[in-house]
Each structure stands twice: as C-alpha cells, then as structure tokens.
Amino acid sequence: MRRTGARVLREIFLPLGRMAVFVAGAGALFSALMCVLAFLCRGSGADKVLLDTQGVNIVTYTINNLPQVLIDGVTLGFVYAAIALGYTMVYGVLEFINFAHSEIFAVGAFTGVEFLIGMDKLGVLKAAGPMGSYLYLTMALVVAMTAAGGLAVLVERTAYRPLRNSPKLVPLISAIGVSFALQDIIRMVESLTTGQFYRVFPTFGNFDTRLPLFSLPTGGQDLTLVAIQVKSVVVIGAAVLMLVGLNYIVNATKIGKAIRSVAQDRTTAALMGVSVNAVISFTFLLGGALGGAAGLLYALKFTRIDPYVGFIPGIKAFTAAVLGGIGNLTGALLGGIVLGMLESFAGAYLGTYTRGAFGSEYKDIIAFLVLIVFIIFRPSGLLGEQVSQKA
Amino acid sequence: MRKPILIIVSLVAVLCLAPMAVMAQTQVIKIATQSPLSGGMSAVGTDIKNGAQLAVEQLSGPLAKLGFKVELAPFDDQGNPDTGVANAKSIVADPAVLGVVGHYNSGVQIPSSEEYHAAGLVNVSPANTNPKVTDRGYAEVNRVCGRDDVQGAVGAQYAAAKGIKSAYVLHDKTAYGQGIAAYFRLEAQKLGIKVLGFDGTEEKADFDSILTPILAAKPQLIYFGGIFDQGAVLFKQARQKGFNGMFLSDDGFDSSDAAKIGGQALLDGAGTYYSTVSGPASVYPGTAKFLKDFKAKFGAEPQPFAAQAYDCAAIVLKAIENASVAAGRKLPARAAVTAAVRALKDYKGITGTINFNPKGDLTKAKYFIIQVISPDPDKWSSNKIDKTLDIAPPQ
Numbered sequence: 156m157r158r159t160g161a162r163v164l165r166e167i168f169l170p171l172g173r174m175a176v177f178v179a180g181a182g183a184l185f186s187a188l189m190c191v192l193a194f195l196c197r198g199s200g201a202d203k204v205l206l207d208t209q210g211v212n213i214v215t216y217t218i219n220n221l222p223q224v225l226i227d228g229v230t231l232g233f234v235y236a237a238i239a240l241g242y243t244m245v246y247g248v249l250e251f252i253n254f255a256h257s258e259i260f261a262v263g264a265f266t267g268v269e270f271l272i273g274m275d276k277l278g279v280l281k282a283a284g285p286m287g288s289y290l291y292l293t294m295a296l297v298v299a300m301t302a303a304g305g306l307a308v309l310v311e312r313t314a315y316r317p318l319r320n321s322p323k324l325v326p327l328i329s330a331i332g333v334s335f336a337l338q339d340i341i342r343m344v345e346s347l348t349t350g351q352f353y354r355v356f357p358t359f360g361n362f363d364t365r366l367p368l369f370s371l372p373t374g375g376q377d378l379t380l381v382a383i384q385v386k387s388v389v390v391i392g393a394a395v396l397m398l399v400g401l402n403y404i405v406n407a408t409k410i411g412k413a414i415r416s417v418a419q420d421r422t423t424a425a426l427m428g429v430s431v432n433a434v435i436s437f438t439f440l441l442g443g444a445l446g447g448a449a450g451l452l453y454a455l456k457f458t459r460i461d462p463y464v465g466f467i468p469g470i471k472a473f474t475a476a477v478l479g480g481i482g483n484l485t486g487a488l489l490g491g492i493v494l495g496m497l498e499s500f501a502g503a504y505l506g507t508y509t510r511g512a513f514g515s516e517y518k519d520i521i522a523f524l525v526l527i528v529f530i531i532f533r534p535s536g537l538l539g540e541q542v543s544q545k546a
Numbered sequence: 547m548r549k550p551i552l553i554i555v556s557l558v559a560v561l562c563l564a565p566m567a568v569m570a571q572t573q574v575i576k577i578a579t580q581s582p583l584s585g586g587m588s589a590v591g592t593d594i595k596n597g598a599q600l601a602v603e604q605l606s607g608p609l610a611k612l613g614f615k616v617e618l619a620p621f622d623d624q625g626n627p628d629t630g631v632a633n634a635k636s637i638v639a640d641p642a643v644l645g646v647v648g649h650y651n652s653g654v655q656i657p658s659s660e661e662y663h664a665a666g667l668v669n670v671s672p673a674n675t676n677p678k679v680t681d682r683g684y685a686e687v688n689r690v691c692g693r694d695d696v697q698g699a700v701g702a703q704y705a706a707a708k709g710i711k712s713a714y715v716l717h718d719k720t721a722y723g724q725g726i727a728a729y730f731r732l733e734a735q736k737l738g739i740k741v742l743g744f745d746g747t748e749e750k751a752d753f754d755s756i757l758t759p760i761l762a763a764k765p766q767l768i769y770f771g772g773i774f775d776q777g778a779v780l781f782k783q784a785r786q787k788g789f790n791g792m793f794l795s796d797d798g799f800d801s802s803d804a805a806k807i808g809g810q811a812l813l814d815g816a817g818t819y820y821s822t823v824s825g826p827a828s829v830y831p832g833t834a835k836f837l838k839d840f841k842a843k844f845g846a847e848p849q850p851f852a853a854q855a856y857d858c859a860a861i862v863l864k865a866i867e868n869a870s871v872a873a874g875r876k877l878p879a880r881a882a883v884t885a886a887v888r889a890l891k892d893y894k895g896i897t898g899t900i901n902f903n904p905k906g907d908l909t910k911a912k913y914f915i916i917q918v919i920s921p922d923p924d925k926w927s928s929n930k931i932d933k934t935l936d937i938a939p940p941q
Binding site for chain 2: 216219220227230342349351355358380382384453457461464498511514515
C-alpha cells in the first residue's frame with residue numbers, strides 16, 4: 156500500500172467529518188429529546204415556578220439555554236474523548252484497563268502548569284503578546300505531552316511488561332497500585348516547597364475573553380447573550396488536532412500498521428517481524444501524550460488542579476471508552492462526546508425540571524444511569540468492538 | 547528463668563525512677579493543635595498551628611516556674627473528618643496532652659470533639675463556627691469565634707442593605723458550608739430577598755453545568771457557603787461566563803489564596819464580599835505585638851485565625867496554670883483544666899476580652915463584612931472592612 160496524496164487527505168478529513176457528524180448528531184438528538192421533554196412538562200410544577208420567578212415558560216427556558224449547554228457539552232466531550240483514547244488504545248493492544256491513565260493525565264496537567272508558572276515567574280507570560288501567549292501554551296502542551304508520554308512508557312516498562320503473560324487480573328491490580336502511588340508522588344513533590352499541593356493555571360493571554368456569538372430574546376424583555384470562551388475554542392481546537400493526528404498515525408503510517416497488527420494478533424505480528432515490545436511502548440507513548448495534553452487543557456479550562464484531579468475525568472473517560480466500544484478509536488471519540496453532552500444536559504436542566512429536588516450535583520448519577528441502561532441493551536458499546544480496527 | 551528476673555528488675559527500676567521524675571519537676575505538658583497542614587487549606591491551617599506555637603513560646607513562663615515544660619504537638623487533620631478523628635484518638639491516648647487548640651473545619655471538629663469529650667480533654671477552637679460545635683453542650687468544647695447562625699444572618703442582612711433582591715445559594719455539602727448557607731437563606735427570605743435556588747456540590751473544577759441554571763435565573767447575588775478552594779473557582783468561572791452581579795461568601799473564603807485563584811474576576815462586576823468571624827489581625831487592638839512577632843518568626847503576614855489560635859493556646863495555658871495552682875502546684879487533671887477554661891473571667895486576649903457562656907460560646911462575638919479590594923494575594927490582609935458588629939450568641 157503506497158502512501159498517496161489522496162490517501163493522506165482521506166485519513167485527515169475522514170476523522171474530521173466523523174467528529175462533525177458525531178457532534179452535530181449527538182447535539183441534535185439531545186436537543187430534540189430535551190425539547191420534547193419540555194413540551195411534555197408544560198403546565199407542570201416546574202413550569203409554574205419558572206413563570207413565577209423568571210417570567211418564561213419551560214419551553215422557552217429550555218431552548219434559550221440550549222446553545223450554552225451544547226457548547227459546554229462539546230468542550231467537555233472533547234476532553235473526555237482525548238483521555239478515553241488512552242484507555243482504548245491500551246485495551247486494543249493489551250486487553251487490559253490501564254487505571255493509571257488518570258494519573259498520567261494529572262502528571263500532564265501538573266508539568267504543563269508548572270512550566271507556565273515558571274514562565275510567569277520569569278515575567279515572560281505577562282509580556283507576551285496575543286501570539287506569544289499561544290506560543291507559550293503550545294510549549295506547555297509539548298512539555299505536558301513529553302512528560303506524560305514518557306511516564307506512561309516508564310509505567311508500562313516497570314509495572315506492566317513483567318506481568319504481561321500473567322492472568323488478566325494481575326496487571327489490572329498493578330495498574331491500580333501505580334495509580335495510587337502516582338497520586339501520592341505528585342502530592343509529595345508538589346507540596347515540597349510550600350506544603351500546598353494544588354496549583355492554579357496562571358492568567359495570561361486572551362483565553363478568558365468571551366466571544367459573543369448571537370443573542371436570544373428571554374421572556375420578551377432582555378436578551379441572553381450566547382458566548383463562547385476563547386479557552387473553550389482552544390480546548391476544542393487542540394483536541395481536534397490531536398485526534399486527527401492520532402488517527403493519521405494509527406491508520407496511515409508504518410508504525411500505525413504495526414500497532415494494528417499487534418492489536419489483532421500479538422503472536423502472529425511477532426512472527427511477521429514486528430517488534431511487539433517497541434510497538435506496545437509506542438502505544439503507551441501516544442496514549443500518555445494525549446492524556447497529558449488533555450490534562451493541561453483541563454487545567455486551562457477549569458483553572459485549579461490537585462493530585463486527585465485525574466480520578467473523576469479518568470473514570471468518566473473510561474466509561475466513555477466503554478460506551479463507544481472499548482478498543483475502538485472512533486468509538487472512544489463518540490463515547491466522549493455523548494458522555495460530555497449527557498452530563499452537560501443533566502447538570503443544566505435537572506435542578507429546574509425537578510424544582511430543585513435534584514440539583515446539578517446529581518448530573519453524574521443521571522449520566523451513568525443512562526449509560527447502565529444503554530450497556531444492558533448493547534454490551535459491546537455504540538460502535539462495538541471492531542476487531543479489525545482495534546487500536 | 548530469665549524473663550521473671552527481667553520483669554522484676556525493670557519494675558524495681560521504674561519504682562525507683564518514678565518518684566525521682568516527680569522530684570525533678572520537669573514534667574512535660576503538651577498542647578495539641580489540629581488543623582489542615584497539607585492540602586488546599588494548608589495556608590490557613592499552618593498559621594493556626596503557628597499562632598498556637600507563638601503563644602506556647604511566649605506565654606509558658608508561669609508554667610515553667612511551676613516546673614512544667616510545655617510542648618506543642620501539631621497534628622495535620624487534612625481538613626478530613628476521618629483523619630481528624632484518628633488524630634484525636636492518638637491525642638487523647640497521650641496523657642501528657644492537657645488541651646487541644648483546633649480545627650479549621652467544623653465538619654472535622656464535630657466528630658473529633660466526640661473523642662475529646664469522651665476523654666474529658668478541653669478543646670478551644672479558633673475557627674469552628676457551626677452552631678453544633680457548642681450546641682451539644684459539651685463542657686470540653688469552647689470557641690473564641692462567632693457562630694454560623696449569626697454569621698449567615700449577618701450576610702443576608704448586609705445583602706439586603708445593599709439592595710439585593712434575588713440570590714442563588716450554593717454550598718459545599720459539609721456541616722459548615724451547608725449550615726451557613728441554610729442560615730443565609732432563612733434570613734434572606736425573612737428580609738424579602740428571593741432565593742432562586744439552593745444547591746450543594748463537591749465539584750472543585752468544572753462548574754459549567756452547575757452555572758447554567760444559575761445564570762439563567764439571573765440572580766443579583768451568588769452566595770457560596772464553603773471554603774475558598776471551591777468558592778474562588780466557582781466565582782471565577784461564573785464571572786467568565788458573564789455574571790456581573792455580586793458574590794458573597796463566608797469566613798471560609800477568607801484566605802489570600804482566594805485572590806490567587808480568583809484574581810481580577812473577584813473585583814469585576816458588583817465585586818466580592820465575605821462575612822467572617824475573624825477580621826484581619828490588625829483590626830484587633832491588642833495584636834500590634836503579635837503581628838510584629840509573627841512576622842519576625844514566620845516571615846509573612848498571619849492568615850486569618852492565627853491571632854485566634856494564639857488566644858486559644860493562651861487560654862489553655864492560663865487554665866492549666868490556674869488548675870495546677872489549685873491542685874497544689876501539681877500536674878492538674880484534664881477535668882480540672884476543662885473546668886478552669888470555663889471559669890476564666892474577663893481574660894485579656896489579643897483579640898479582645900474573653901468570657902465563655904455555659905455552652906462554650908463567647909458572651910459577645912465580633913462579626914465582619916469584608917470587601918475584596920485587590921487581585922494581588924499579598925494585599926489580602928488589607929481588604930476593606932465594610933461593617934463590624936458585636937452580637938451575643940443565641941441561647
């Protein structure tokens with residue numbers, strides 16, 4: 156198979172198209188469901204409360220909030236997707252769940268943020284112009300990806316490779332152990348100087364600016380401005396770039412072909428002259444780098460990180476990977492977007508629809524309930540385990 | 547045959563040495579502190595320990611004259627109830643400990659103080675404001691700060707005076723945060739402020755979906771009952787999503803790290819205010835020397851509650867001294883120290899004259915409303931005090 160120009164283009168635009176379809180499809184589906192629900196709830200107690208306190212009926216309220224909910228959902232979805240790819244790739248080649256991936260994510264977040272804090276102390280961040288701030292963010296991303304990718308390879312070499320031929324549960328336990336160990340190592344290292352183990356993403360550049368998109372009339376009196384933060388655009392943009400890059404590596408390069416062959420059949424791949432150990436290391440490098448970048452993007456979006464920051468996003472990304480069909484790259488992407496949307500919708504509307512009985516803190520319960528029901532009916536996930544495309 | 551001999555020898559040795567130790571009169575008395583020394587709240591927690599340490603170093607002279615050596619035993623409760631209770635168990639197991647200064651979080655103090663209560667060990671708290679801390683009526687538990695039922699109400703009254711008509715209330719689901727948020731809501735509704743929502747969350751990073759219904763409700767004020775490590779992140783994200791109203795929080799917000807996290811977002815719009823039971827140390831008339839000594843020893847301005855911790859340790863030291871004198875200059879029992887703390891009359895602390903009521907509350911506590919005036923964490927202690935009130939606790 157020669158690498159022709161058309162093929163390269165195909166491998167770049169196909170995933171882009173898929174992402175667009177997934178985002179639009181999931182967004183449209185959830186919006187439609189929500190609108191139907193709003194129509195059904197007309198005249199309910201929640202409707203009366205809204206009319207009473209805000210002067211809008213429940214249908215207008217739901218529609219007015221949709222754009223913001225969709226934006227939040229997509230942003231979160233891409234973060235989940237970037238982490239989920241790490242789980243799914245490792246599962247593809249080794250068929251075990253790398254529970255330490257959430258700490259790889261945290262290490263990426265911490266190294267990137269520490270790099271930026273260092274730059275901030277030198278005073279170069281404040282002085283950087285608009286282009287400069289993006290340059291520093293890119294450098295921080297590279298630092299985060301290098302550290303996280305390197306660590307993932309190290310973890311694989313020390314904690315998983317010696318156990319590769321043991322029963323499946325053994326490396327799983329090892330992964331959980333690595334996860335705890337890494338959490339406390341981060342905690343120890345970060346609290347060396349001041350005793351404080353959380354870090355704050357420095358303020359620089361124009362990431363906090365809001366770009367106004369359009370306005371919606373609210374209850375006839377004032378306008379609701381729908382806006383997107385620059386940092387959300389950065390998060391989505393960076394995640395899309397990385398996902399396209401990953402897809403290209405896996406589907407259109409020699410090493411990608413090697414990864415796919417190891418995923419299909421490790422023994423036969425070895426017989427064909429594929430260096431299995433190197434391929435597995437490279438898989439961890441890719442997954443770890445992606446997770447580390449996701450960590451820094453997460454810190455950019457949400458400001459504050461601590462050593463346990465990876466746990467919840469890690470669990471959710473793992474769920475996203477299962478939802479999409481574990482071992483399936485496209486599935487992880489779809490699963491991440493669907494889960495991000497689900498969470499965003501549940502968080503935004505739950506409190507209003509239940510008149511405050513279940514606040515937005517129940518969003519995870521709703522999201523996971525839906526997932527459980529879904530998995531019962533389709534245990535192999537949305538796209539199933541496409542064995543031929545595994546990893 | 548060896549073992550019995552060994553036991554007899556050691557018994558004899560102990561019997562000989564024990565009276566000698568008493569005669570030498572260098573008995574060690576320990577004062578334990580419990581506060582978060584690591585983690586997100588360690589800035590405040592460490593200064594609670596430092597305040598107590600300064601008091602022990604400066605004020606243990608009278609006890610030294612009675613022949614006691616006073617030591618500080620700092621414990622890290624990590625702001626975590628489990629850790630706090632585990633520490634409490636080892637504190638009460640050490641007979642040398644005669645008093646506990648501590649806890650920053652009411653949610654940690656309440657279960658931990660059950661251990662102190664069972665052991666009859668006195669606890670003087672610099673910062674725990676939840677009503678339940680003293681409402682259980684334990685003789686061992688005292689505090690030198692105000693209460694949340696008053697503090698929440700003070701916040702609501704201030705909001706009403708500022709012309710606020712609608713508010714959205716969030717809390718952190720802890721005994722402290724949820725408690726104070728509920729008292730805020732109660733008073734706000736009495737004063738005619740519309741409470742558009744009342745939600746709890748343990749989220750520390752992603753407030754997106756929590757903020758959607760809040761922003762849709764368009765409140766003039768967002769109230770957060772909880773600690774700054776959540777509150778400041780919430781306020782920053784709310785501002786970034788276009789909220790222009792006022793932020794109001796509680797004494798948990800009072801840390802320079804809030805400015806480090808929130809930055810300029812706290813000053814934009816209608817600004818950020820917090821109620822507290824502990825003003826910056828400089829507002830208390832007796833703290834000039836404390837401020838100077840603290841800065842000389844620890845190299846930084848004291849965080850909130852450091853001066854209160856100093857007073858707590860001072861009270862414990864004074865009570866031990868009184869109890870020891872009453873017991874004929876001997877090591878006093880824990881129960882005697884407990885009683886001596888309550889018996890103190892008009893004790894001149896650096897944060898004011900201290901008298902405890904039968905529940906362990908101050909007979910009159912100070913409450914402040916403070917406005918954040920700078921995004922610079924180093925200028926936190928010069929935040930503007932908008933209002934100072936002296937209020938007696940509810941009986």
